[in-house]
Amino acid sequence: MTDAEPSAPPRLTRRNTGTVTLDEVAALAGVSPSTVSRAIRDPEQVSLAAYEAVMRAVDETNYVPNRAASNLASNRSGTVAAVMPAMSYSVFADTVHALEAELSAAGVQLFLGTSGYDEAREEQIVRAFLGRRPDGIVMVGASHTEGTREMLRRARIPVVETWDWSDDPIDCIVGFSNRDALTAIVEHIVEAGYRHPTFAGWLTGVDSRARARRDGFEDAVRRLLPGEPVRVLDTAEHGISVEAGAWLLGQVREQHPESDVLVCASDIFATGAxxxxQRRGLAVPGDIAITGFGDFEISRHLHPALTTVQTPDDLIGRRAGELILERIADPDAAPVSLDLGFTPIVRDSA
Structure with missing residues (x-):
């Protein structure tokens, strides 16, 4: 704290055109341009009086710091990019909020792109983000096009894949096994006495996590219910929606009337089912039991409340943010694979 308290300078007027410069802010604050720079970049390096004068000048002029020069000097952009399938689902929103909280506390800004569960679109987004030189990238899922994987490897920046599990991650991975989580649901329903399950999800899309859940279902049925047919329904063009879940309920009653439990790949489908x-006058679980995946907020408020799998949404975001920041600080640190697990939640629907 070496700067003397500045005397009040004459009020400056902003130019009619162009952006406010560092020199203009310095003149209004009554300090040197280097003091303005230090006050914005590292307030501890200036006196409290100088800092307050600079902040008043910044507010009055709507000054926007130009980060380009400092970014070039440090070879860092102060940004991290994240690619999500969608932001309309609460589980991904919770992950993004937790991720952003970790990054912003460290002064790092988050850029967000959504792929719509389309791996080709994901590749386009990754290419666009890498062109802006982020310090790291967070991805949902561990299944990508070979082009995406190659770009991320060659970028030589920290990458954290989330919401999935892989023995061959690009760099770091924070998530859980979708396959094992669905297996745990099947184990529960078999223990509860159900013998004729049907799995339902969006399988013609490119959501690799849904396919992993289907695989877990099929393996568990073959192991726990030998001789029982493996029943699977695909929403196909109906995609992911509550309406698709309602359609699935109709399909299981029509195609597999013997089915005593509908195992849904998402709480979205289970809610619709x-x-x-209820609209059809069917009792759940009396006429047919229903399970979900994700433990969305609505799931505990349904009637009956939904049996599902609780995923560590917030924790995935927090740990991904921590890993990105650690790897930015130490680029030579070893990659980390962090399995956060899952929790089956047994309620009244099954």
């Missing part, structure tokens, strides 16, 4: 069962 429960509402459709």
């Amino acid at each position: 429960i509402l459709e069962a």
